[in-house]
Every structure is written in C-alpha cells, then in structure tokens.
Amino acid sequence: MEKLLExxxxxxxxxxxxxxxxxxxxxxxxxxxxxxxxxxxxxxxxAVQMRKGPNVVGxxxxxxxxxxxxxxxLKEIVIPAGAxxxxxxxxxxxxxxxxxxxxxxxxxxPGWVVADLNVGVLYLFAISSLGVYGIIMGGWASNSKYPxxxxxxxxxQMVSYEVSIGxxxxxxxxxxxxxxxxxxxxxxxxxxxNWHAFAFPTIFVMFPMFVIFFISAxxxxxxxxxxxxxxxxxxxxxxxxxxxxxxxxMFMIGEYVSIVLMCAMLTILFxxxxxxxIPIPGTENLPDWxxxxxxxxxxxxxxxxxxxxxxxxxAIVPRYRYDQLMRLGWKIFLPTSLVAVVLVGxxxxxxNAQGRPDFDVLDADKSGYLEAPELAAVTLPMGVDANNDxxxxxxxxxxxxx
Numbered sequence: 001m002e003k004l005l006e007x008x009x010x011x012x013x014x015x016x017x018x019x020x021x022x023x024x025x026x027x028x029x030x031x032x033x034x035x036x037x038x039x040x041x042x043x044x045x046x047a048v049q050m051r052k053g054p055n056v057v058g059x060x061x062x063x064x065x066x067x068x069x070x071x072x073x074l075k076e077i078v079i080p081a082g083a084x085x086x087x088x089x090x091x092x093x094x095x096x097x098x099x100x101x102x103x104x105x106x107x108x109x110p111g112w113v114v115a116d117l118n119v120g121v122l123y124l125f126a127i128s129s130l131g132v133y134g135i136i137m138g139g140w141a142s143n144s145k146y147p148x149x150x151x152x153x154x155x156x157q158m159v160s161y162e163v164s165i166g167x168x169x170x171x172x173x174x175x176x177x178x179x180x181x182x183x184x185x186x187x188x189x190x191x192x193x194n195w196h197a198f199a200f201p202t203i204f205v206m207f208p209m210f211v212i213f214f215i216s217a218x219x220x221x222x223x224x225x226x227x228x229x230x231x232x233x234x235x236x237x238x239x240x241x242x243x244x245x246x247x248x249x250m251f252m253i254g255e256y257v258s259i260v261l262m263c264a265m266l267t268i269l270f271x272x273x274x275x276x277x278i279p280i281p282g283t284e285n286l287p288d289w290x291x292x293x294x295x296x297x298x299x300x301x302x303x304x305x306x307x308x309x310x311x312x313x314x315a316i317v318p319r320y321r322y323d324q325l326m327r328l329g330w331k332i333f334l335p336t337s338l339v340a341v342v343l344v345g346x347x348x349x350x351x352n353a354q355g356r357p358d359f360d361v362l363d364a365d366k367s368g369y370l371e372a373p374e375l376a377a378v379t380l381p382m383g384v385d386a387n388n389d390x391x392x393x394x395x396x397x398x399x400x401x402x
Contacts, residue, residue: 035065092250095134150238154229167337185273
C-alpha cells in the first residue's frame with residue numbers, strides 16, 4: 001500500500017491500463033486457441049472413427065468453430081417457465097469466469113504470467129473449488145429433475161477427485177519447496193532427466209502421480225470416460241439440458257478452458273513447463289524476448305500433446321459406471337496419493353537437511369526469498385536467478401549450491 005501511495009496519479013492509471021490490456025490479451029488469445037483446439041478435438045474423434053470431421057467451413061474446416069460461435073450467439077435464449085431466471089443466467093457466467101481467472105497464475109513462458117503469486121497453487125485450489133458452483137446452480141435453477149441429478153453427480157464427482165489432485169500437487173510442492181508455479185518450472189531446468197515425472201530416484205513415485213493427476217483431471221473436468229453428469233443415455237445431456245444459445249456456449253467454453261488449464265498444469269508440474277527436453281547450448285546468449293517466445297512455443301506444444309491425450313481417451317475408452325468412478329477416486333487414488341506424499345516428504349526432508357538451514361540463516365526477514373541486501377552476504381553461480389526477478393528462492397538456491 002505504501003508503494004502504491006508513492007505512485008503518481010498518471011503512473012497509476014497507466015499501470016492499471018497495462019494490466020487490463022495484458023489480461024484482455026491473454027483472454028483473447030486463450031479463446032482463439034480454444035476455437036482451434038475444439039476443431040482439433042473433433043478431428044481426432046473423427047480420425048479414430050475413420051471419418052473426416054468438420055471440413056467445409058473455411059480451408060480444411062478451420063473456420064468451423066467460428067461458425068458455431070456465430071450460430072450460438074444469434075440463436076434465441078430460451079429460459080424454462082419455472083426456472084429461477086437470475087440463477088439460471090448467472091450459472092454459465094460463473095463457470096466461464098472462474099475457468100478464465102484460473103489462468104492468471106499460469107506461467108506460459110519465462111516472465112510471462114499475469115500474476116506471479118508466491119501462493120499461486122493455493123489460488124488455483126480456491127478457484128477450482130469454486131468452479132463446481134456454476135454447475136450446481138445451473139442444474140438447480142433449471143427446475144427439472146434431469147439437470148438437478150446431473151448437477152448433484154457433478155458436485156460429488158468434482159469434490160471427490162479434487163482431493164486426489166490436491167495430494168498429487170502437494171507431492172510436487174514438497175520436491176520444489178515453493179507454492180509459486182514459476183519456481184515449480186524453474187526446478188525442472190536442465191533437461192528431461194530433471195522433470196518431475198522422470199527425475200531419478202523420485203520417478204518411481206512421481207510418474208504414478210502424473211498418471212493419477214491425468215485421470216483425475218478427466219474426472220474433474222467431466223471428460224469421458226467420466227462424463228457422468230452429462231450421461232446422455234441416462235440424464236438427457238445432464239445439467240445443461242435446459243440451456244440454449246450463448247448460455248450453453250458459456251458452459252462449453254468454460255469446460256474447454258478448464259481442460260486446457262489441466263493440460264497446462266500437467267505440463268508445469270511434471271513435464272518441465274517451457275523447458276526443452278534436451279538443453280540447447282548457446283541459447284543463454286540469445287535476447288530475452290526470443291527465449292520467451294521459444295519457451296512459449298515449447299509450452300504450447302506440450303499442452304497440445306496432453307489435449308490430444310484427452311481427445312484420444314474420449315474416443316477409445318468406454319464410460320464408467322458411477323459406482324466405479326467413486327470407487328476409483330476414494331479407494332485407489334486417495335490412499336495411493338497419501339502414501340506418495342509421505343514418501344516424497346521423507347525424501348525431501350533427507351535431501352534438504354543440509355542446505356535449508358543455511359538458506360534460512362541468510363533469509364533474515366523470513367520472506368522465503370534472498371533479496372539484494374541478503375545476497376550481498378553470499379556468492380552464487382551465474383544463472384541461479386532463473387526467472388530474473390532479482391531475488392533467489394529456495395529451489396534456485398538449492399540448484400546453485402549443488
């Protein structure tokens with residue numbers, strides 16, 4: 001607050017405008033990417049089923065998603081007579097908004113993140129916990145038993161698998177020693193052998209955790225084979241059956257934004273974020289903007305790969321029964337992830353036993369970072385400050401002290 005008061009009025013307005021422009025640019029780019037990923041999704045299903053898929057609107061069908069957007073916008077919004085109109089219209093807005101704001105803490109390239117929060121993981125936990133409310137509100141406000149049953153199923157399903165996802169993320173955070181997602185990516189620098197899914201000796205725990213996270217992400221986003229809230233054979237398309245036009249579109253966009261967010265989390269937590277599988281010598285001398293663009297490209301390729309896996313699972317895996325879904329989450333994933341947290345916690349305690357006390361002594365203000373006055377008392381190798389923010393986190397210090 002004191003720093004804020006020191007900024008003049010004009011500078012504050014410029015800073016706010018720049019922040020708003022950055023957010024709008026991220027949302028616009030995200031929505032355009034979703035349009036092409038949706039087409040990619042449909043093309044994958046078509047290829048598995050030996051058909052062509054969308055190929056008429058635009059060259060190779062590239063404009064199909066935009067044609068669908070125009071159709072949804074121009075259609076009439078129909079609200080059931082007995083529905084609670086306020087809640088009915090608010091539900092899809094909440095779903096889409098919460099799906100988009102989760103991207104605020106996702107580092108897509110070196111230094112490219114809207115809000116580089118020290119507690120970014122806690123922020124994501126909070127947003128994902130709120131996301132279920134949009135679906136519940138939509139199912140209840142429709143005043144129909146089928147959407148209501150779909151909303152109840154979704155609430156139970158999402159809450160159940162959030163527990164497993166939470167413990168898997170905790171196991172990653174124990175290895176990194178930070179809640180900042182940029183630190184999680186920086187901790188995997190140096191090649192594929194340092195990525196959390198493949199690093200030795202933790203690969204025997206972390207690779208199964210990656211598999212659990214991937215399957216739990218399918219359930220968390222209501223994707224097949226866990227799309228029980230939308231089971232057409234039982235619930236007539238589930239919680240959004242009474243929706244049409246743009247409110248229905250908001251539900252679908254929110255779902256796909258959440259799916260891509262889960263793909264980004266898989267990339268960040270287990271597959272090195274924007275880092276290349278094999279480091280390229282000499283790249284450290286390139287301009288920062290070029291390195292950031294290269295990192296963004298690598299990040300997008302990895303996210304697209306996981307999205308392809310999501311599409312393939314939908315195309316080839318049959319739907320689970322609801323009791324099978326719950327048994328998998330509570331009787332298999334939860335105990336396994338708990339054991340993993342204990343094992344990784346013991347390993348992290350053993351590995352960090354020597355270096356952490358020295359770091360805590362240097363960190364005089366107990367901020368969790370070594371800043372300029374504290375760095376004057378220690379000599380670290382070049383390149384330790386991976387994100388070039390002028391301060392050293394524990395993961396960065398640990399790598400530099402090796």
